[in-house]
Amino acid sequence: MNSELPAASWGEPRSREISWHDPSLGATAGRSMSGMEYLTAMVEGRLPAPPIAQTLGFTLTSVAEGEAWFSCEPDESHYNPIGMVHGGLVCTLLDSALGCASHTLLSAGAGYTSIEIKVNYLRAVTSASGMLTAHGWVTKPGRRVIFVEGDARDAAGRVVATASGTCLVVGST
Amino acid sequence: MNSELPAASWGEPRSREISWHDPSLGATAGRSMSGMEYLTAMVEGRLPAPPIAQTLGFTLTSVAEGEAWFSCEPDESHYNPIGMVHGGLVCTLLDSALGCASHTLLSAGAGYTSIEIKVNYLRAVTSASGMLTAHGWVTKPGRRVIFVEGDARDAAGRVVATASGTCLVVGST
Amino acid sequence: MNSELPAASWGEPRSREISWHDPSLGATAGRSMSGMEYLTAMVEGRLPAPPIAQTLGFTLTSVAEGEAWFSCEPDESHYNPIGMVHGGLVCTLLDSALGCASHTLLSAGAGYTSIEIKVNYLRAVTSASGMLTAHGWVTKPGRRVIFVEGDARDAAGRVVATASGTCLVVGST
Amino acid sequence: MNSELPAASWGEPRSREISWHDPSLGATAGRSMSGMEYLTAMVEGRLPAPPIAQTLGFTLTSVAEGEAWFSCEPDESHYNPIGMVHGGLVCTLLDSALGCASHTLLSAGAGYTSIEIKVNYLRAVTSASGMLTAHGWVTKPGRRVIFVEGDARDAAGRVVATASGTCLVVGST
Numbered sequence: 001m002n003s004e005l006p007a008a009s010w011g012e013p014r015s016r017e018i019s020w021h022d023p024s025l026g027a028t029a030g031r032s033m034s035g036m037e038y039l040t041a042m043v044e045g046r047l048p049a050p051p052i053a054q055t056l057g058f059t060l061t062s063v064a065e066g067e068a069w070f071s072c073e074p075d076e077s078h079y080n081p082i083g084m085v086h087g088g089l090v091c092t093l094l095d096s097a098l099g100c101a102s103h104t105l106l107s108a109g110a111g112y113t114s115i116e117i118k119v120n121y122l123r124a125v126t127s128a129s130g131m132l133t134a135h136g137w138v139t140k141p142g143r144r145v146i147f148v149e150g151d152a153r154d155a156a157g158r159v160v161a162t163a164s165g166t167c168l169v170v171g172s173t
Numbered sequence: 174m175n176s177e178l179p180a181a182s183w184g185e186p187r188s189r190e191i192s193w194h195d196p197s198l199g200a201t202a203g204r205s206m207s208g209m210e211y212l213t214a215m216v217e218g219r220l221p222a223p224p225i226a227q228t229l230g231f232t233l234t235s236v237a238e239g240e241a242w243f244s245c246e247p248d249e250s251h252y253n254p255i256g257m258v259h260g261g262l263v264c265t266l267l268d269s270a271l272g273c274a275s276h277t278l279l280s281a282g283a284g285y286t287s288i289e290i291k292v293n294y295l296r297a298v299t300s301a302s303g304m305l306t307a308h309g310w311v312t313k314p315g316r317r318v319i320f321v322e323g324d325a326r327d328a329a330g331r332v333v334a335t336a337s338g339t340c341l342v343v344g345s346t
Numbered sequence: 347m348n349s350e351l352p353a354a355s356w357g358e359p360r361s362r363e364i365s366w367h368d369p370s371l372g373a374t375a376g377r378s379m380s381g382m383e384y385l386t387a388m389v390e391g392r393l394p395a396p397p398i399a400q401t402l403g404f405t406l407t408s409v410a411e412g413e414a415w416f417s418c419e420p421d422e423s424h425y426n427p428i429g430m431v432h433g434g435l436v437c438t439l440l441d442s443a444l445g446c447a448s449h450t451l452l453s454a455g456a457g458y459t460s461i462e463i464k465v466n467y468l469r470a471v472t473s474a475s476g477m478l479t480a481h482g483w484v485t486k487p488g489r490r491v492i493f494v495e496g497d498a499r500d501a502a503g504r505v506v507a508t509a510s511g512t513c514l515v516v517g518s519t
Numbered sequence: 520m521n522s523e524l525p526a527a528s529w530g531e532p533r534s535r536e537i538s539w540h541d542p543s544l545g546a547t548a549g550r551s552m553s554g555m556e557y558l559t560a561m562v563e564g565r566l567p568a569p570p571i572a573q574t575l576g577f578t579l580t581s582v583a584e585g586e587a588w589f590s591c592e593p594d595e596s597h598y599n600p601i602g603m604v605h606g607g608l609v610c611t612l613l614d615s616a617l618g619c620a621s622h623t624l625l626s627a628g629a630g631y632t633s634i635e636i637k638v639n640y641l642r643a644v645t646s647a648s649g650m651l652t653a654h655g656w657v658t659k660p661g662r663r664v665i666f667v668e669g670d671a672r673d674a675a676g677r678v679v680a681t682a683s684g685t686c687l688v689v690g691s692t
Contacts, residue, residue: 050252076196100254118291162485313678357541371530427557432571438607442599464638
């Protein structure tokens with residue numbers, strides 16, 4: 001099949017160095033902080049960002065009671081094999097936004113795990129989408145389950161994806 | 174709050190260089206190939222892996238009619254702020270597996286986009302989970318919509334997540 | 347096991363007669379009407395309600411461009427085996443609201459089918475919940491796929507469930 | 520608009536009487552029984568079927584450890600306004616199958632509520648589909664959350680829908 005590409009024709013690879021700090025530092029510190037304290041420290045750079053955020057290039061930009069916002073500038077390193085930003089990037093931003101929105105409601109000593117998430121892909125994302133903003137908000141708090149929703153928007157404010165999920169509260173007092 | 178960590182105490186950052194090839198090469202070549210031809214060329218290294226796979230460190234290992242398999246060794250660079258592998262990695266693997274399972278059914282000239290995906294997180298994933306395998310399979314093909322499901326398993330074969338999604342066929346003849 | 351109940355102790359059954367009209371009447375009439383015309387005729391009683399609405403006791407109360415509202419008074423006939431209104435009633439109301447919200451955007455000759463729906467059950471529903479209102483709205487229209495969301499509220503306005511779904515447009519010109 | 524139908528032309532309504540027993544009888548009895556005992560008593564007719572099953576005409580036909588099966592013959596009373604069986608019937612059967620599959624794992628004194636469900640509609644259902652069978656199975660049990668999946672098939676064994684959901688265990692000892 002003549003449409004295949006000999007590796008010699010692939011051109012120079014592009015590259016980027018990613019770096020992160022030991023994730024156990026933040027996770028350990030987090031155990032003695034409420035969710036709001038922990039996430040606020042992260043927003044303000046007083047705790048290291050988690051490795052996944054460094055790897056994919058996204059940032060927790062803001063938190064409020066029951067809400068969280070992330071931003072990410074999609075670039076070529078996020079592309080899938082069909083010439084667009086991989087849906088997994090959008091899922092990751094939304095999973096982060098929903099999880100952290102839940103986390104803001106937890107007191108010190110409590111934790112959470114995501115039970116499930118559903119993402120609707122409304123619009124294709126490319127590097128031309130500009131800065132993405134993912135916003136998560138709690139639709140119903142609970143001692144055991146927290147219901148959360150969210151959306152991701154491109155730089156023009158158009159919704160590119162929406163999400164619906166749930167988190168399980170663990171270790172709560 | 175004494176649980177915060179001055180940056181001086183964060184220790185040496187760990188780092189990794191990621192590199193990828195121009196994603197338009199593969200996407201362009203793919204237009205004249207059937208899904209099976211395109212994905213097989215990728216499995217066999219005759220086309221460059223997509224950037225997102227290089228960024229997150231996962232690999233398309235195998236395809237069959239209506240099925241696709243990915244693998245990924247989760248490591249510290251995938252960690253979230255609560256000390257585990259970020260659910261977004263699992264979503265990305267499953268979104269890939271479901272999308273490529275759909276893609277195997279498409280003839281040259283046809284494309285697809287993911288409409289939505291829902292992921293159930295059955296078990297926490299850490300670097301101790303070992304090599305993850307994500308498997309996607311078509312539950313119902315269609316000229317317009319393809320229904321797909323999948324699961325992700327750890328090195329011990331335990332299901333860590335399941336997924337249910339749909340893809341829209343576009344440009345089909 | 348002494349907790350079983352001999353049928354003689356079940357008491358008098360309660361009963362209700364349900365009645366409906368031939369559903370092919372409305373479906374046939376609908377083919378020559380736009381979605382808004384068709385649904386408006388149903389709201390205004392100029393077309394018979396669909397059988398499922400008679401069976402479960404719910405009503406399409408209002409439509410607008412890209413939106414639809416249903417109401418239903420939950421009663422004992424909707425109860426599940428664990429002493430609450432069955433989640434399926436809420437799913438049915440939300441599936442209706444999302445589908446009809448999509449339908450309002452279709453011109454005569456076009457139809458749709460629901461691809462999938464995800465429902466979050468935020469609060470238990472009982473006959474004490476009072477009149478439920480399900481509201482569906484389009485989050486992104488499209489020639490092929492329409493993205494829709496919705497919520498269901500009790501008589502006090504509290505959200506009891508949210509939904510996220512997609513519809514496939516068929517036969518559009 | 521001449522496609523409207525004066526009520527005089529709607530023809531004779533069709534009707535059916537539905538009847539059920541006080542749902543508190545079963546729910547009360549259930550509190551002292553394990554899930555398997557309770558559901559087995561229901562399969563065997565030693566407890567009254569829940570009202571929703573009478574209203575919609577479906578039956579719990581079998582249970583096993585972590586599994587449940589329902590059947591339902593779709594008829595005209597389940598039709599939606601676009602000439603097919605309403606997706607809500609399929610959701611109701613699947614929500615039942617997933618919930619009861621979870622319930623089989625619970626000991627006396629424990630209960631559950633459905634957290635969420637996602638349903639993929641693979642094929643349209645009509646009265647020609649014949650007897651539907653909905654099967655639910657637990658993909659991962661848990662002390663707090665039970666993960667469940669399921670499918671619904673027509674009389675020919677073709678999958679008409681699949682479901683993915685989660686249940687919260689409550690009151691467990």
